[in-house]
Amino acid sequence: MMYDNVIRDVLKKYENGYIGLDEAVDILKKLPYEDLGFAKIDYNREVRRGFPEVIYCEGKTPKQVKEIALRMYEKGSNVLGTRASIEHFEALKEVCDKAVYYDVARIISIKSEEIMPTKGVIGVVAAGTSDLPVAEEAAVTAELMGNSVKRIYDVGVAGIHRLMSKVEELRKFRVIICIAGMEGALPTVVGGLVACPIIAVPTSVGYGANFHGLSALLAMLNSCSSGVSVVNIDNGFGAAYSASLINKIGE
Template sequence: MNPAKIRELLEQVQSGSTTVEDALGTLKDLPFADLGYAVVDHHRALRLGVPEVILGEAKTAAQIVGIAGELVRTGQNVLVTRLDAAKAEEVCAAVPAFRYHAMARVATFEQTPIPQLGTRAVAVVSAGTSDLPVAEECGETLRMLGAKVERIYDVGVAGIHRLLHRRQVLDAMGVIIVVAGMEGALASVVGGLVESPVIAVPTSVGYGAALGGIAALLGMLTSCASGITVVNIDNGFGAAFAAARILRAGART
């Protein structure tokens, strides 16, 4: 249940086209629905402006389908993250309207228009092609959150001229998300070039002492570029959600 649906329901009660009893029936599932294995938070869209998102990684296909069905039943769009191909095949067979994005490892179900967040886009900047799964998770999440997305891929510091070539595009962005593994230096470079908020996503890409993304994480946390925000390793979803919060706050001012 989102703010637009609640407003529509209240206006129907006010006009007399819906009875108070019928409205109470519609609202009976707020604030949540207990499925036994999951308690679906129907109130989240009212609090945050975004419905509950399903983390698919440790859930069974049946659990994902059950939670998604509850969100769909109440008129909400659905985003499932960290969904591998085998599990996605089962989910999409059960709910054919799901669309699976293999690179991003996300599935989406869209049944209502997604309100757009402001006029400025969010840039998703990746250091290398190996970072694309995290970058695409970020991009697809941003799309479901209503943000315009500008993808700038494979512009890492090993060939810094590739990034500088896109300088004017970066300057026009509302928020910039930098996705990088190895030593994570790209976030510092971008943070030193632009005025917009920069969110850094360390990835688990890299050899030996990269330590599964810890080297990039520590490098981003200790960046000499002031004011960079850093999320957890491979957390493209978290970076996208943070960017959407920034855009939403800016739209209210």
């Protein structure tokens, strides 16, 4: 069920001075969703959280992703789908030629409107080339959320001189997303060099005792560097969302 009439009524009351801006926003935050049977689309997520609902595509059929994305686009939302396959994208491209696929990041997007880039820059720092799928998920997500992003890749601690050559650049970022597998040491090292918040992302890259990213996760949780927060294994999207919220404070 759609609530277009309710929204129009709230806007009319606000325009005529019957309710204030805060009251109007509060009412809109509480509006329900559209029920497609297999999914309930939360159109008011952007009002509450600053960005529309994001589609997690893994586990959904191409037809389901296509229908959710198309309904959101028709309502004027920017569309972002994570963990998307080429099959998801091809199904959506059949009905919307504005759909874009980022193959390394496994992200699909449709832009209904451009978002002005932020003044503050998010740095996406990755230890190795094997971490790039997670790093690109973070970088592309952050860009689609309207952030200015700078990538610094393949600067892991196995060749720490590569990282040290980027220190002055690292210190210019408002927030850093730091991605590493293996023993997950990179965020601790970066945390000792910069003053900005760091969001660490452990990846499942590594040999057996890496335990599919568990060892990197535990190492990051035990970081001795202050100001390092940690998201789940391979969760580049979650890191980008948090980094975006931090980056836009005061914008």
